[in-house]
Amino acid sequence: MPEVPEHLLKRSRERRKALGLPVEGDDGETESTPDAPAADAGAVEPVEEVAAAASDAGESITEDKGGVPAHLLERSRKRKAALAGGGGDAAPAAAGGGGATRTATAVAAPAPTTTGPGGHTQRLLTVVKSGSIQQTRAEAQDKVHVWPHLLVLEFASILSLMAFITVFSALVKAPLLGLADVNSTPNPSKAPWYFLGLQELLKMFNPAVAGVLIPGIALGLLAITPYIDKNPSHKPSDRKFAITMMTMFLMMWAVLVIIGCFFRGPGFNFVFPWDKQGIFFEL
């Protein structure tokens, strides 16, 4: 027999007392057995009789209502009639006979007897339609195995990149100029290429704006892009504004970086890369 928690047993005893049903283990006995045959058989029978009488009086239910099978509705109606007629003063089922399906099924049968009206050992608390508690979202998706389809591809692309870098590195030397000398400033002095857009801005704005404010705002805007762009569509045709803005943003940096790399000579003045002076750019 499963262990029944103490507080439930206590509640059950109180309820039985209120309904005038025999209570086992009343005097301090904690272990109460749910199947106390003699006492319960006596208690249930009169109720059953009343129920039968009530069902004779009221019309019986034969149709399903709100998705609840007719036989359940019928049983519930009988039970309620029995309780209303049986003189159980604490019975909450006084609220009308047939009633709405919701009350019919949700009303708690008061007496925690071990068997229900039809000899059932369980009762229906409520009927919940499946749609509201579980969603089946099993849209078939076209999928392929990662091995071999994806891994082979990744392996191939890694190998080609590795080959490219090895060959390129064997052919092109990384720059190494003279020893660092704080006293001889090269002309022009250029930042690493990815910061040359900022250095370019430095020509146009005050340093605090060009060096801190603009990159700060740009990074901040970039970071919160998903929270600004509320458009749920992924289709390029629906995202013309977003795509235009981003393209302009990226192009602006690309152009600034390219100008900074190839079009700036001594004194960070404008030169053409095809001039005699050559390109003032080291990677």
Place this chain on the structure above:
Amino acid sequence: MAIGNGSSNGNGHRPKIAERVAAVGDKTRSSQAWNSIFRPGSIYRKGYTDSPRNRSYVIMNNVLYHLHPVKVKRHAVKVSYTLCLGGLSFFLFILLTVTGIFLMFFYRPTVTDAYANVQNLETAVAFGSLVRNMHRWAAHLMVLSVFLHMARVFYHGAYKSPREFNWVIGIILLTLTLLLSFTGYLLPWDQLSLWAVTVGTNMMGYTPVFGNSVNYVLLGSRTISGETLLRWYVLHVLMLPFVIVIFMAVHFWRVRKDGGISGPL
């Protein structure tokens, strides 16, 4: 099978070399050691056959299961969709770690030694020049590939719900990549690195209100000095890689948790 048959079949047949090799290979692959290394489903195990079940096992019983699910959407394996940019950025990071560790063996971050060490690396160390070149070019490529990866993700709208936060992490990763590249720029201690970093840090010095403090914290002194070199060395080889690895782990994990790659469009 052929081994041991030689003497018993009467007419003096001796196993051929190919048969012996096959037998040894067979024995190795059924040994306990071999089977303890390669988990069930590994393509190197004895009796691997190409079946849907084994294809799943290859991933499930592999450390790659941390990166890849067993199956992906069909469009995700099209090169034209991702251009492999995210994965290649990660590969470049690994390549940079490997070559960077090699370079660390020959480099001291002091004003007197740094430049000489790099020259020594270029001239006297086996493969020193090649590895330094690879480190340099891979670093520039990584900045480029991370940037292009960001552009690709934007144009596919892949930052939209539920992937908003992973985009934010991506921007952090972009920033960390730039910082990693920039801190590495100073280390050769030649004219190029000194003045490029001077220009870069001067800009940060113009931060409103605490510009001077920012500069001092970054440089470890008023101007670029040996303190700066040590500081940027530690940032470059230890702190920034540590931080970026943590963010990368979250980034990759979120890719899977947010339902794999986005799309199709």
